[in-house]
Amino acid sequence: MSGALWVDASNGAAGDMLLAALLDAGASLDSVRAGLARLDLGLSLDVAEVRRHGFRATHVTVRAPHSHEHRGLRDILTLISPLPDLVRGHASTTFQWLAEAEARVHGTTVDEVHFHEVGALDAIADVVGCALALDDLGLLDAPVRMVSPVAVGSGTVRAAHGRLPVPAPAVAELLAHAKAPLAAHSATMELCTPTGAALLAALATGWGPPPAMTPRAVGVGAGTADPPGHANVVRVLVGTAAATADWSTSELYQIEATVDDLDPRLWPDILDELRAVGAADAWCVPALMRKGRPGQVLTVLVDADRLDLACGVVFTQTTTLGLRVQTVSRRALRRDTVEVTVAGAAVRVKRGHLGDRVVTAQPEYDDALAAALSTGLPIAEVLDQARALSSRTGS
DSSP, X not given: OOEEEEEEOTTOBOHHHHHHHHHHTTOOHHHHHHHHHTTOSOOEEEEEEEEETXXXXXXXXXXOOOOOXXXXXXXXXXXXXTSOHHHHHHHHHHHHHHHHHHHHHHTSOGGGOBOSGGGSHHHHHHHHHHHHHHHHTTOTTOSEEEEOOEEOBOSEEEETTEEEESSOHHHHHHHHHTTOXXXXXXXXXXXXXXXXXXXXXXXXXXXXXXXXXXXXEEEEEEOSOOOSSSOOEEEEEEEEEOOOOSEEEEEEEEEEEEESSSOGGGHHHHHHHHHHTTOSEEEEEEEEXXXXXXXXXXXXXEOGGXXXXXXXXXXXXXXXXXXXXXXXXXXXXXXXXXXXXXXTEEEEEEEEEETTEEEEEEEOHHHHHHHHHHHOOOHHHHHHHHHHHHTTSOO
16 A cells, blocks of 8 residues: 555645644654755754644644855755755655756846855755655655645745735746646735645645545645644644555546537638647537537537636637536556657657556557658558557657
8 A cells, every 4th residue: 555645735735834733643753854964954943733724733843054145056956965865855856856847037048047045045945945854754756646636826926036925926837837726815915836836846746636545644734824823833644555446436527519600611710729738639520400400519528627718619619608517436557648750750659558558559559650751651550559659658
């Protein structure tokens, strides 16, 4: 049985709050302190039990030498190089997410980003401390690490670039890039920090309610403030993942519209636009309408957070006046993509796994066509060779 984690970020998240929650759930404080000591940065942790909105929680204070140094991603990756491989890898991923978000916000490259708040020593302690705590709990390689919809708050916050709207630009970029659902919240304060958003994005294998699991510990991590309107905490559930089938099950929305007065040349572009806004799939089926008119039944499958976007595309790009929307259950195979070489040409192959078997393998047609044109082989032969070669490639 493998480990499982659920993070309740319905009141937001910050690096120190998540670290406190993991320690409260049983991660070894001694192990985290020993790991931070390996960085030789003078970092230490003070841990205390506090009350937030009347509830018990653990609060962590990071003690760090005073520093005004602005560090880039390469500087930070060098600083954390003494850590164990799994821990270093997870911390590196978190800082990579942060650097990419900052680069998008400022219109620059990752190498040109120089962190301010997130490059400070206390933020490094939060990120590395969380990686060490996850490792101690056996969760760094756990396949089930779910995070609830994230509350971000509202109002403004003071940062290195002055007063910024909430959510801060980097937080918005991080959560949007991770496709994280947001939770409505009435607080007029910053609830999710850039470090908190990056940590959630890096650890989440999915977003939503608690997964099928047997909890063994609950951890509650407190923020520094204790506002009157809500408990300023992050909660975590740590436990064991329930035995599951060889496929995943998810709930999707199915949108349908019947259209009989649209130029048929538009349909391919409409289907492409629906996929571009995040539809899991979209297709048309011919239908015979009243008085013998030919029509099309459009069907779209989308996640809940893409439903309104997909409906908007259908309403603006087709002539329909109404849509039929219902929930459907989807079972999906575990999948991956491998690259094989056919006569010197690269072809990507998408594979579906049932247990330890590859039960379907579909080469990317555009890759196969390019390989056929460059090698002179018939495209059917390229497709057959790519499928055969993919079966001999590891998962």
